[in-house]
């Protein structure tokens with residue numbers, strides 16, 4: 001039994017009130033939960049607030065609000081998150097893709113488009129693909145691009161494959177279970193990566209919603225958070241076309257260290273891109289010309 005009303009407008013108000021003191025943005029989370037489980041839209045809530053919501057949906061909304069009030073991130077409850085305009089399914093093995101990572105898509109997109117125009121294709125390697133977010137966003141915009149999404153987690157790859165299928169991109173996306181480059185073959189025009197970059201000791205200081213729900217494999221970058229960059233920088237040359245580019249997401253304080261790692265491995269930083277919060281977030285590298 002639930003004490004939630006079953007008319008859409010009052011239901012939204014009550015849902016918001018229930019989340020009021022426990023989450024950052026109760027209005028948004030209440031709306032996302034109510035719309036998702038009732039199958040209604042914002043417009044319907046405004047135009048027809050007396051619209052009835054079925055008892056089954058109200059019970060699901062009730063359960064979802066309890067989970068949210070208990071600290072579970074709203075998109076984990078919904079089972080999906082929007083990224084670059086795409087709806088991506090989540091699973092326990094995948095990081096929830098973040099808006100900051102759209103910066104990486106924007107940063108490398110002009111190069112992907114240019115290669116696709118010039119070469120008739122653009123081969124992309126997405127290291128640590130998770131939900132497939134970065135690769136699928138690029139494929140959704142550039143129809144002659146194709147991508148291999150690498151992950152150590154079989155569960156993440158299953159989710160990425162599902163997302164590729166749901167988006168009609170399965171024909172151009174291949175999942176590969178591999179420890180970074182271990183099982184990778186061939187050469188790519190573009191290597192993209194949003195690797196785990198939190199230092200092991202900082203994992204405990206993350207917000208509960210991150211620490212308790214994003215998989216540790218997606219967060220932990222080793223003692224100083226930089227181990228994945230060292231591996232990628234050291235091994236990328238065998239898999240990158242001579243004129244290719246590497247684009248990596250970074251933690252907002254890691255710019256200098258990551259530039260040093262790639263410079264020592266034979267790359268030159270092209271541009272550094274900031275996220276919407278003004279933090280350094282993405283660096284694009286090319287090879288030092290002989």
Ligand SMILES: C[S@@+](CC[C@H](N)C(=O)[O-])C[C@H]1O[C@@H](n2cnc3c(N)ncnc32)[C@H](O)[C@@H]1O
Pocket residue numbers: 094095096097098101127128129130131132133134150151152153156178179180194195196197217218219
């Ligand atoms: C920060 S998440 C990024 C996920 C996705 N690319 C995104 O931006 O939302 C890092 C990803 O790297 C994967 N990963 C961690 N260690 C790995 C390894 N040694 N080899 C391949 N993938 C790894 C994790 O499973 C996770 O999916």
